[in-house]
Amino acid sequence: GNRELVLFYSQIGVDVKKNVIVTISSDKGLCQDEQGYVQVGFCLLISKVCSDLNSGPDKEIKYVILGEKAKAQLIRDSRKDIELSITDLQKNPLNYTQVSVLADDILKNVEFDALRIIFNKFQSVVSFLPTMATILSPEVIEREAESGGKPGDLDSYEVEGGETKAEVLQNLSEFQFSCVMFNAVLEHACSEQGARMSAMDSSSRNAGDMLDRLTLTYNRTRQAAITTELIEIISGASALTG
Amino acid sequence: MVIIPATTGQMGVLPGHVATIAELKPGVLSVHDGNDVSKYFVSSGFAFIHANSFADIVAVEAVPLDQIDASQVQKGLAEFNQKLSSASTDLEKAEAQIGVDVHSALNFALSG
Numbered sequence: 344g345n346r347e348l349v350l351f352y353s354q355i356g357v358d359v360k361k362n363v364i365v366t367i368s369s370d371k372g373l374c375q376d377e378q379g380y381v382q383v384g385f386c387l388l389i390s391k392v393c394s395d396l397n398s399g400p401d402k403e404i405k406y407v408i409l410g411e412k413a414k415a416q417l418i419r420d421s422r423k424d425i426e427l428s429i430t431d432l433q434k435n436p437l438n439y440t441q442v443s444v445l446a447d448d449i450l451k452n453v454e455f456d457a458l459r460i461i462f463n464k465f466q467s468v469v470s471f472l473p474t475m476a477t478i479l480s481p482e483v484i485e486r487e488a489e490s491g492g493k494p495g496d497l498d499s500y501e502v503e504g505g506e507t508k509a510e511v512l513q514n515l516s517e518f519q520f521s522c523v524m525f526n527a528v529l530e531h532a533c534s535e536q537g538a539r540m541s542a543m544d545s546s547s548r549n550a551g552d553m554l555d556r557l558t559l560t561y562n563r564t565r566q567a568a569i570t571t572e573l574i575e576i577i578s579g580a581s582a583l584t585g
Numbered sequence: 586m587v588i589i590p591a592t593t594g595q596m597g598v599l600p601g602h603v604a605t606i607a608e609l610k611p612g613v614l615s616v617h618d619g620n621d622v623s624k625y626f627v628s629s630g631f632a633f634i635h636a637n638s639f640a641d642i643v644a645v646e647a648v649p650l651d652q653i654d655a656s657q658v659q660k661g662l663a664e665f666n667q668k669l670s671s672a673s674t675d676l677e678k679a680e681a682q683i684g685v686d687v688h689s690a691l692n693f694a695l696s697g
Contacts, residue, residue: 439645499636503593503607511608515631522643 359456359483360402363426365449365524366417367462367531368410370430407449409528426453437532439525446521456483458520462527463534469541471534476527478520481513586617587640589632590690600638607632611690613650614642624650626694628687655695662688 406421408414408428417425427449435441449458458478463471502508587598590612608631615624630644665684672678 443645499604500633501603501605503591503596503605511606514608515606518631518643 359479361405361454361456362402363405363407363453363455363458365407365458365460365527366409366413367460367527368408368413369531369535370411370433372412405453405455407453409445432528433532437525437528439521442525442528443521446517446524450517450520456480460523460527462531464530465533465537468537471538474530476523478516478523481509481516484512484516485509587642588613588615588617589642590614590627591632596632598632598634598640602634602638602640604636605632605634607634609642609644611687613690613694614644614647624694626650626653626691650694653691653695658688658691658695662692 404424406417406425408417408425409430409432411430414425414428414430429445432441432445457480460476460478462474462476464474466472502511589596589598589607590609591607592610593607595612596607609627609629611628612626613624614627615622625647626649627642627644628646630642633641633643635641662685665681665688669678669681669685672681
C-alpha cells in the first residue's frame, strides 16, 4: 500500500509564502549527453517552479543546494537566496544516517513553509525525469487540514503516541523529510550513474570512430607518399636508361 | 497479525484495525503469519495502518532478532549507562539516555 505517499507527496498545489527549494545535483561532471540533459532538465524545472511559486506578494524563495553543479549555476543569478550549500555528498557510500544528519541540519537552520526537493528520478539508463517532491511544515499541514484540503485525510487517522497529536505529526513530518531526501538522493545518484554510463559509452564509441577514420587517412597518406617516391625513382631510372 | 512496538506500548494489529498513525519506540516487531512468527528488532520509526487493512511500517533500522549479538548489546548497555552518569549537558544526557533505552530494549528483546 502506498497510501501514505499519497497522503503527503504531491502537494504542489498548496499555496505558501516561504518556499525553500532543495536541489540535488552532481558533484563530478562527465555525465551530460549531447544536449546536456541531466543538467538542462533541472534548470527548466527550477525556472518553471520558481515562476509558479513566486507569483504573488510576500512570496520568497530560498535555496539549499546539494552538489557542485547546481551551485555553479545558481550562484550566478541567485547568490543572495542560497541558504546552505553542501558538496561531496557521495564521498562515502550513501546511507540513511548521513542523509538524516543533513535533513536535521536543514530543518534546524532553514525557515520554511514548504520544502520543494528537486531531483532527477531514474526511469531507465537513458531516461530521467526531473521531479519535485513537496514537504509541508507542520503549521501549514494544520492550516490545510482545517480548511479541508488534501491533508484533511489525515484526520481520518487515529494518532498514537507522544503527548499531543501535534507533537507526533511534527516528528512524522521531520521523519518524512529525511526519508524523502534519502529517496531523492538515491534516485539522483542512480540517474547520475546512468547518464555517466551512456555519456561515457557514446564518447568511447566516438573515439573509436575517430580512430578508424584517422587510421584510414594515415594509411592513405602513407601509401600516397610511398607511391610518389616510387614514381620519382622509376621516372628517374627510366630517364637515365632511356 | 502484527505486533508493533508503539510508544504507547505493544500494539496488536489485525485486519480491520482502525486507521492509525503510530510513532514507534525501540522494540520487537513480530509478524504472525498463521503459525509462523518472524521477529525483528526495530530501532524506531512510524507505522501507518490504513482503512483498507494495509499496514506500512517505516523503520529507521530493522534487524531480524537472530542476527543480534548479545555480548555487543551488554557492552553497549554498560557503555551508555556510564555515559549517562557522566553526562553534563542536556544534549549529552539525552543522547546517553537514548543509547540506554535502545540497548535495554535490545536486551529485553533477546531475553523475552
